Amino acid sequence: MAKEKGFYKQNGLDVNIKEFTSQTNLIDDTIKNKATYAIGKSSLIIERLKGKEISLLAAIYQNSPMVLITRKDTGINNIEDLINKKVMLTNDARDTANIISMIKSQGVKSNKINFIPHSFNLDDLINKNTDAMACYLSNEPYILAEKNIEYNIFNPANYGFDFYGGILFTSTNELKTNPNRVKNFFDATIKGWTYAFENIEETANVIFDNYNTQNKTLESIIYEARVLKKLSKFEEGLLGNINIEKIDEIKRLYLLLELTKNSKLDVDTFIYDKNRILFNDYEKNFIKNNSFTLLVNDSNIPFSFNKKNKIEGLEIDFWNLIAQKLNTNFNISEKPKNEEILKNIKTFDIKLEFNYKNKEFSTKPLSKVKLAIATMNDKNYISDLNVLKNETIAVINNSFLFEKLKTEYLEVKFVHIKSIKEGVQLLERNAIFGLIDNVLSLSHTIIQNNYNNIKIAGTLDYKTNIRLSTIEKNKDVIPILNKIIDKINEDEKRNIINKYQLIVYQEVKDYSWLYKYVIPLLIVILFTIYINNKMRKEIKKRKIAENTLLDYANKDSLTKVINRRKIEKILSNLIKRTKEHDSIFSIIFIDIDDFKSINDTLGHLTGDKILVQVSKIVSSHIRKDDVFGRWGGEEFIIILPNTSALDAKKSANHLKELIENKNFGINRKVTASFGITQFIENDTKKDLVLRADEAMYYVKKNGKNNTKIL
Numbered sequence: 245m246a247k248e249k250g251f252y253k254q255n256g257l258d259v260n261i262k263e264f265t266s267q268t269n270l271i272d273d274t275i276k277n278k279a280t281y282a283i284g285k286s287s288l289i290i291e292r293l294k295g296k297e298i299s300l301l302a303a304i305y306q307n308s309p310m311v312l313i314t315r316k317d318t319g320i321n322n323i324e325d326l327i328n329k330k331v332m333l334t335n336d337a338r339d340t341a342n343i344i345s346m347i348k349s350q351g352v353k354s355n356k357i358n359f360i361p362h363s364f365n366l367d368d369l370i371n372k373n374t375d376a377m378a379c380y381l382s383n384e385p386y387i388l389a390e391k392n393i394e395y396n397i398f399n400p401a402n403y404g405f406d407f408y409g410g411i412l413f414t415s416t417n418e419l420k421t422n423p424n425r426v427k428n429f430f431d432a433t434i435k436g437w438t439y440a441f442e443n444i445e446e447t448a449n450v451i452f453d454n455y456n457t458q459n460k461t462l463e464s465i466i467y468e469a470r471v472l473k474k475l476s477k478f479e480e481g482l483l484g485n486i487n488i489e490k491i492d493e494i495k496r497l498y499l500l501l502e503l504t505k506n507s508k509l510d511v512d513t514f515i516y517d518k519n520r521i522l523f524n525d526y527e528k529n530f531i532k533n534n535s536f537t538l539l540v541n542d543s544n545i546p547f548s549f550n551k552k553n554k555i556e557g558l559e560i561d562f563w564n565l566i567a568q569k570l571n572t573n574f575n576i577s578e579k580p581k582n583e584e585i586l587k588n589i590k591t592f593d594i595k596l597e598f599n600y601k602n603k604e605f606s607t608k609p610l611s612k613v614k615l616a617i618a619t620m621n622d623k624n625y626i627s628d629l630n631v632l633k634n635e636t637i638a639v640i641n642n643s644f645l646f647e648k649l650k651t652e653y654l655e656v657k658f659v660h661i662k663s664i665k666e667g668v669q670l671l672e673r674n675a676i677f678g679l680i681d682n683v684l685s686l687s688h689t690i691i692q693n694n695y696n697n698i699k700i701a702g703t704l705d706y707k708t709n710i711r712l713s714t715i716e717k718n719k720d721v722i723p724i725l726n727k728i729i730d731k732i733n734e735d736e737k738r739n740i741i742n743k744y745q746l747i748v749y750q751e752v753k754d755y756s757w758l759y760k761y762v763i764p765l766l767i768v769i770l771f772t773i774y775i776n777n778k779m780r781k782e783i784k785k786r787k788i789a790e791n792t793l794l795d796y797a798n799k800d801s802l803t804k805v806i807n808r809r810k811i812e813k814i815l816s817n818l819i820k821r822t823k824e825h826d827s828i829f830s831i832i833f834i835d836i837d838d839f840k841s842i843n844d845t846l847g848h849l850t851g852d853k854i855l856v857q858v859s860k861i862v863s864s865h866i867r868k869d870d871v872f873g874r875w876g877g878e879e880f881i882i883i884l885p886n887t888s889a890l891d892a893k894k895s896a897n898h899l900k901e902l903i904e905n906k907n908f909g910i911n912r913k914v915t916a917s918f919g920i921t922q923f924i925e926n927d928t929k930k931d932l933v934l935r936a937d938e939a940m941y942y943v944k945k946n947g948k949n950n951t952k953i954l
Contacts (some may be wrong), residue, residue: 245443248450255428263457271296274415281414281429283433284809286494287338287408292514293495293506297416301430301516302484304437305409305475307378307401316394318375323350323398329375332362342400342407343378347499349403380470386464409475416513423522427730430518434484440903441478442844444469452774479598479840488514521569527724536721537575538563542858545688546744549812561740562610562710566728605716606669607725609709611737615645615684616683618690619701632656635677637668645706648899664689671698682708684744688858696909764792802852803859806873811881814871815929818883820925830892832882833919833936834899837948839878846910850877854908858916861902866895881933887954889922896920896951904949915949922953 246252252259262279264270264430271291275298286308292298314320320329326347333340334568343511344354360374366384369377370393377384381397388395400407412433419426431857440447448465456465476483488511498504512520523531540548540555546555555576567574617626617637626632629649636657639646646660659676664686667679679686683703712725798810806814815831822829836842836858843851855878862872862880871883884892896918902917919940923932940954 245440245447245450246432247438248454249439251432251435251439252429255432256558257425257428257432259429260445268548271298274298274413275417276365277415278417280410280418284411284413285339286411287336287341288411288413289491289495289509290338290498290504292308293498293504293509293665294901296668298413298514299416299419299514300486301412301426302434303408303411303485303486304487305472306477306482307475308342308380308407308409309472310342310378310407310409311381311400312376312398312604313348313369313379313384313388314376314396314398315369315372315708316396320375320396323347323352326376327352327356328358330360330373332374332377333359333781334362334367334378336499339496340378340423341498341501341503342405344397344501345405346400346403349405369910381475382468383693385466386467386822390464397645405497406490410472411486412484419513419516419522421524423727426516426522427518432517437476437483438478440469441476443472444473479838488515491515519731521727523727527727531570531572531724534721535575537577539577539579542578544685545692546684549644558740558744559710563731563741565736565740566725569728569731605719605722606711606713607722608729609711610729610732611710611741612707613682613684613710613741615680615704615706615708616686616700617678617680617702618667618686618698619678619705619948620674621697621699623699623701624680629653629656629704632677638676638679640664640667640679640685645708648706649680668693668695668698680704688744742760768804803874805854805859805863805880806871808873808875811871811873811875811883812929814883815932818885818931819923819927819929823925827886828923829883830886830887830889830891830920830922831884831932831936832896832899833875833921833933833940834882834896835917835919835940835944836878837915837917837944842910842912842914852911854910854914857906857908858903858914861906862899865902870895889920892920892922893951893953900949900951917943917948918951919943920951920953 245262247259253912255934262268264283270279270282270284271288274282275296281301281539285302288298288300290568299660311891318329320326323346333343337344347354347357362378366377366379366387368374368389369384370391376398379385385395385397412430414426444466448462448469451465452460452462457472460468473479477485491509491511491514495507495509538559540557540559542550542555544557546557547559548555548557555578559578563574563576617627617629629637630653632653633655634657636659637661638661639649640661640663646658649656652830661670661679664679665680667676667681668689670676671679678701683700686700689695690700712722714721720830797804800807818829821827836854839851839854842854855874859872859874859880862882866872866882867884869885871885876880882892882895884895887895900916906914908914914932917940919936919937919938919942921932921935935954939952942954943952
């Protein structure tokens with residue numbers, strides 16, 4: 245599906261998919277670059293231990309689909325029943341290691357079983373030419389069911405031998421020399437698998453029409469997809485995951501089975517880490533042989549500024565984050581007045597720019613910041629620049645934006661200026677109507693300089709990019725920085741930007757005029773009933789607004805129950821009171837089961853309706869003193885004052901039954917898992933919630949739709 249939906253093409257890759265045959269040597273073909281990437285089994289670990297230069301990228305199936313299957317009418321109901329029976333396995337002991345391990349774990353010796361070569365023909369099992377056969381969960385069981393033949397399955401995973409299946413791998417050389425291609429291939433492949441599992445019927449039809457060399461029925465392909473989706477642990481978010489501990493455990497089993505004698509495994513080059521930055525040899529030497537300095541302006545709030553003789557700011561935080569990901573230290577220095585100094589050091593200057601002229605001298609965007617317009621206080625909120633016909637607007641230090649605005653808003657007069665300071669002076673002289681710059685610089689400048697007569701009157705549909713840039717002679721560092729920037733996730737970017745979002749800009753409903761005229765109004769109130777009544781109405785309006793804001797701050801916008809912030813505040817106060825009065829309380833952590841599946845198959849609107857209905861059920865069936873709120877996503881918390889864990893569990897069981905018996909109108913049951921815990925002396929808020937979460941997670945792992953005390 246990555247190929248069919250164009251995901252490879254979107255990542256700049258032209259991928260040709262080759263079908264495996266009995267003559268294919270996956271390992272050698274990949275190492276010799278006859279194939280760039282391939283799909284293998286857990287036996288790839290043995291190949292690496294034998295010195296084959298291969299690297300694992302992703303394990304599509306977290307549980308191997310390979311199992312042992314028997315006809316039910318043969319009387320083989322457990323592993324011991326295989327003694328003196330014929331069992332079809334492939335000759336490659338490495339590929340059947342999980343089945344051999346399962347058999348040996350039950351005290352059955354291999355020489356007690358009549359292993360025969362695999363014919364890969366299910367008719368041999370059907371016609372009883374063999375008593376048992378190694379097969380795939382996703383294939384042969386469906387065929388037997390279609391023929392109304394009852395069967396038993398012996399799954400190694402149920403005996404503790406949990407191997408990976410469908411492992412995407414490449415040569416170690418490919419990983420070292422083409423890290424960007426590996427990343428692009430990995431991302432597109434996982435995106436393809438995600439699409440396939442989220443759109444099973446569409447995918448099955450594509451395979452049936454274009455890739456069905458085994459002549460399977462459409463129904464059998466759909467069945468296979470559903471089984472493989474479970475084996476991939478897609479719903480648990482583990483698609484493609486490779487766990488180092490699990491690799492070590494598989495390696496240990498291979499050693500016990502004497503399939504390999506070497507136990508040394510270089511995990512760093514064997515297992516691909518999508519978060520690890522991979523540099524080629526030239527880039528490694530470049531980093532090693534050069535030092536890098538960020539040049540800053542120490543009065544450019546909030547991007548860089550001097551605070552108690554220390555340079556701080558948004559660009560500093562980004563620079564330090566890049567250094568952290570590179571696991572090194574970078575320099576920070578004030579920008580020198582004499583630029584001749586730059587010839588002797590490697591320098592990188594961070595800029596705010598809507599676009600860039602020299603792509604090779606600038607990095608990818610670190611983040612984006614919205615642009616805003618500032619005006620004098622007596623101007624209205626501005627939602628569209630088209631209303632500023634014949635007005636003069638200053639644009640700060642951004643030639644690309646300047647030209648773009650002139651083209652889009654022909655009746656607005658735009659002028660180009662160099663700084664906010666210049667713009668403020670023009671504003672105060674009424675030489676311009678407003679000035680445009682990024683919202684962070686504008687808001688911080690207004691507050692920092694006490695420009696009480698100036699406000700941010702609106703934001704624009706444009707954003708400016710924060711990039712690192714350098715001079716031409718240092719341009720070789722740009723690809724290196726881009727690799728690091730690729731590893732900065734959205735949460736990391738958001739945390740840095742939010743840290744400096746200190747100022748809220750003017751909203752459409754602006755009540756600030758109340759404060760400006762409140763004293764004159766109070767004086768007028770003494771002389772006229774009319775003004776008195778008017779003021780009373782305005783005060784009432786203000787209180788309504790304040791209460792609305794308070795309600796908004798404490799309530800979840802969708803379910804209308806209290807939000808996480810309020811829950812945490814209540815928990816903190818309750819912990820303090822409980823310690824003072826030597827009392828007790830409990831909490832219940834609730835998680836709606838398989839909620840991702842509901843969202844994915846029925847849509848987010850349906851998911852939202854279920855969240856609202858579950859909230860109503862819980863809210864109407866708890867005590868008056870109990871507190872109920874939404875923790876986040878499909879997770880909720882109930883706080884039960886003066887309640888033991890045992891009593892809380894009774895409440896949880898009652899709520900569990902109410903939810904599972906409720907008809908939500910979606911042709912499927914909705915259930916929830918409940919984790920319960922009681923406050924213990926010296927518990928922090930974090931301890932309490934974590935313990936309840938662990939109890940809930942235990943329920944999730946053990947069948948869901950239940951309650952657990954921890």
